[in-house]
Amino acid sequence: NAGVTQTxxxxxxxxxxxxTLQCTQDMNHNYMYWYRQDPxxxxxxxxxxxxxxxxxxxxxxxxxxxxxxxxxxxxxxxELAAPSQTSVYFCASSRNRDVQADTQYFGPxxxxxxx
Amino acid sequence: AQTVTQxxxxxSVQEAETVTLSCTYDTSESDYYLFWYKQPPSRxxxxxxxxxxxxxxxxxxxxxxxxFQKAAKSFSLKIxxxxxxxxxxxxxxxxxxxxxxxxxGKGTKLTVNP
Numbered sequence: 685n686a687g688v689t690q691t692x693x694x695x696x697x698x699x700x701x702x703x704t705l706q707c708t709q710d711m712n713h714n715y716m717y718w719y720r721q722d723p724x725x726x727x728x729x730x731x732x733x734x735x736x737x738x739x740x741x742x743x744x745x746x747x748x749x750x751x752x753x754x755x756x757x758x759x760x761x762x763e764l765a766a767p768s769q770t771s772v773y774f775c776a777s778s779r780n781r782d783v784q785a786d787t788q789y790f791g792p793x794x795x796x797x798x799x
Numbered sequence: 800a801q802t803v804t805q806x807x808x809x810x811s812v813q814e815a816e817t818v819t820l821s822c823t824y825d826t827s828e829s830d831y832y833l834f835w836y837k838q839p840p841s842r843x844x845x846x847x848x849x850x851x852x853x854x855x856x857x858x859x860x861x862x863x864x865x866x867f868q869k870a871a872k873s874f875s876l877k878i879x880x881x882x883x884x885x886x887x888x889x890x891x892x893x894x895x896x897x898x899x900x901x902x903x904g905k906g907t908k909l910t911v912n913p
Binding site for chain 1: 803
């Protein structure tokens, strides 16, 4: 049981490049989330998914896209990388929807730098 | 909108001593939940403790306990018998009942001195 895994761990992009951050969970959780953590700040929600085929925007969705074709995978896509997207990205999952019912489990994060 | 404030960017404690990390929050909801997450240098976010707002009793998990003051909207974390492995960033977070969204504070960096 690996929990939530993320790849890559580190990545450097040039402005305008695209990339996909991968996230996989093996806990059969319905809910998955993407957060970003800027230096000296807490985490902010980018997108979340309540199940395969269903996604919704969080607090800071601009510049990102997501898809959820399976229960296990929730990739985050950056189409035109900008320096403002330099951050650490965390994927998380939970069994149920609300914080009342369950805890969010986090992956180890991806450190992305856009130059 | 919910907000979470951690006013201590950094704290330090001697090994085996006790330290308290502060957190205040603001919400207009009556059904909400509070959390402390630990983020060690590995960057993994680990849940330390959670508190349901409707419960008056303070949550405890081994050496970790909270002081939940609902009227003051305060939610501090006490770490007893501090260990070197407790060194990490600690984030306070709140969530609204019926919602999947968590709001995080900026974090407190805890150093444990041997």
